[in-house]
Amino acid sequence: MARTILVTGGGTGIGRAIARHFAAEGERVIVTGRRPGPLKEAAAEIGVGTAICDHTDPAALTRLLDDLPASIDVLVNNAGGNIAFDADGRTDLASYARDFRANLDANLVSAALTTKAVEDRLAAGGAVVHIGSIAAEQAAGSYGAAKAGLANWNIDLAHALGRRGITANVVAPGYIADTEFFRDQLPDERRKQLVAATATGRAGVPSDIAGTVAFLASPAARHITGQVLHVNGGARATR
Ligand SMILES: NC(=O)c1ccc[n+]([C@@H]2O[C@H](COP(=O)([O-])OP(=O)(O)OC[C@H]3O[C@@H](n4cnc5c(N)ncnc54)[C@H](OP(=O)(O)O)[C@@H]3O)[C@@H](O)[C@H]2O)c1
Numbered sequence: 001m002a003r004t005i006l007v008t009g010g011g012t013g014i015g016r017a018i019a020r021h022f023a024a025e026g027e028r029v030i031v032t033g034r035r036p037g038p039l040k041e042a043a044a045e046i047g048v049g050t051a052i053c054d055h056t057d058p059a060a061l062t063r064l065l066d067d068l069p070a071s072i073d074v075l076v077n078n079a080g081g082n083i084a085f086d087a088d089g090r091t092d093l094a095s096y097a098r099d100f101r102a103n104l105d106a107n108l109v110s111a112a113l114t115t116k117a118v119e120d121r122l123a124a125g126g127a128v129v130h131i132g133s134i135a136a137e138q139a140a141g142s143y144g145a146a147k148a149g150l151a152n153w154n155i156d157l158a159h160a161l162g163r164r165g166i167t168a169n170v171v172a173p174g175y176i177a178d179t180e181f182f183r184d185q186l187p188d189e190r191r192k193q194l195v196a197a198t199a200t201g202r203a204g205v206p207s208d209i210a211g212t213v214a215f216l217a218s219p220a221a222r223h224i225t226g227q228v229l230h231v232n233g234g235a236r237a238t239r
Pocket of ligand 1: 008010011012015032034035036053056078082131133173174175177179180182
């Protein structure tokens with residue numbers, strides 16, 4: 001029987017690839033985002049259901065529940081990104097506070113709120129997968145702090161859901177090309193450095209992340225929980 005998969009921020013980039021992967025496996029997929037355009041494109045391309053939602057907004061999440069089925073097998077908290085790319089350049093303390101909080105909201109609070117909103121609907125034997133980042137392991141300002149916080153909070157979540165047979169894990173990508181993440185602000189020199197840092201000699205692509213998320217949601221991964229799985233081509237090694 002088809003599973004129900006909710007992919008936040010699934011209109012573009014990594015989220016779209018995750019949605020495409022699950023849809024190709026015959027699962028029932030719902031993707032969310034704030035802009036109608038990318039969601040319409042995703043629906044046209046892969047035949048997924050869509051719902052508008054800002055995952056940092058509790059009221060929007062409460063409204064989203066009306067559009068969701070009573071049971072969800074897999075929640076993918078993918079919505080996020082580095083708000084620093086959208087900052088207006090102001091450096092006064094109030095602006096710093098706004099931008100810092102915006103990154104925490106976009107990458108940490110959004111995942112916690114979304115999980116809380118649908119927690120009662122998560123099916124036994126299901127999975128929650130968050131998209132973290134290699135940025136959690138290195139100097140990366142409020143964005144890195146938010147993704148590091150996400151990995152820590154996930155440990156608590158894994159314990160809260162474990163007795164229901166639901167796993168909770170983080171997939172932490174390195175540099176992934178072909179998404180809207182960097183806007184148009186990734187200089188060619190920096191892109192070359194990111195690729196040169198890998199052992200594989202190539203940029204990651206969204207399907208690399210989709211395959212890993214699908215594995216963590218699969219029967220083969222039922223005893224993997226509370227973990228961070230790094231998908232970065234060896235750009236940063238773990239033991
Ligand atoms: N690309 C990389 O190199 C890389 C590396 C490490 C981690 N990541 C992480 O991977 C995830 C996906 O990023 P991506 O690279 O695929 O970039 P992307 O193309 O910009 O995708 C982000 C998606 O999230 C949605 N989104 C953002 N904030 C949202 C909110 N508050 N509520 C609902 N939807 C929201 C965006 O749509 P709307 O703007 O329409 O809402 C967009 O579809 C992010 O969590 C990012 O931090 C990316």
